Amino acid sequence: MKKNTWFLTLLITVLLLAAGGVLLWRTGFFQAATSLEGLQAYIETFSPYSHLVFFLIQLASVVLAPIPSNLTALAGALLFGTLPAFLLTWAAVVVGSALVFQLARCLGQAFVDRFVSQALSDRYLDIIRRKRDVFLAMAFLFPFFPDDILCILAGLTEISFPRFLVMVILFRPWGLLVASAVGGSVVNIPLWGMALLGMGGLAVFLLGMKYGDRLEEALLRRFRRK
Structure with a gap:
């Protein structure tokens, strides 16, 4: 990629991320995110566009981490029901994961260095390059791995985008499904x-x-x- 194109893409990306963060802050999201009731009230204030706002919040949880995806999924399930909340969250996670992967793939190491610390990059990048599918699948299933960061780092490897996307679709949604089921009272215990x-x-x-x-x-x- 030519230097001018790379810089313009990076600049637009940073500006969009910054604008998203400022918008969430100005509309009171970060204050609302301290409690489940606050999140519900926050999302409801945007009716009749609550579903769209919920999707954008879940998308931001991937791109503008740390935002608690499971907590927002639970709040969404209380408002919309289990299936709508889960599908919206799943779609947002897939889109967000694909976005950060493609940005890393197109913009390279310089872009990744702005979002991932050197310590985390050193810790995971070599393993993702060597083990790829197996490691990413297990990491997406275990809750203590930084999924969003791994998606960014995966963009620096030789793994194809379709293969990466399949793993995200198959292995990232399970914790979100549990949160949505609990919030939607599908699981009666x-x-x-x-x-x-x-x-x-x-x-x-x-x-x-x-x-x-x-x-x-x-x-x-x-x-x-x-």
Whole structure:
């Protein structure tokens, strides 16, 4: 890509991202995102365009991380129902993942360096290049991997865009589906079951906080082997 074209594309991208962040801030999104009720109220204020706003928020959660996709999916399910919220979120995640992948593919390392720290790039890029499909599929399934960053880094590898897109479609939506199902009350669980799930979730969270880095490192060591 010619230098002038590269610079213009980068400039437009940065301006659009900045404008999106400012718009979310000016409309009170970041204050609303501190609670589920706040998110619901925020999305409802844009009626009759609530579905479009919800889609754009979910898209921003990929491109303008960190925005909690699972939390916004849950809020959307409470407003629209499980299936609409899930499909909108899934579509937004696919579009956002494809967007950051293509930007990295077209603009190269200089673009990636503006969004991904050197430490994270060093940690994941070589493994993505060598293990590609297997690593990306597992990373998309495990909650402690930075999915959005991995999508950016994948754009620097030789993996084809159609292959990458298939993996995003197949492996990224499962946590979003669970959040949408819970928010839409599709999953009806008795009180004692909710208590058990709550304790189990708390245990998994605490174990993840304590041992998540070790598990990730163990997986990374395994992938580094031949």
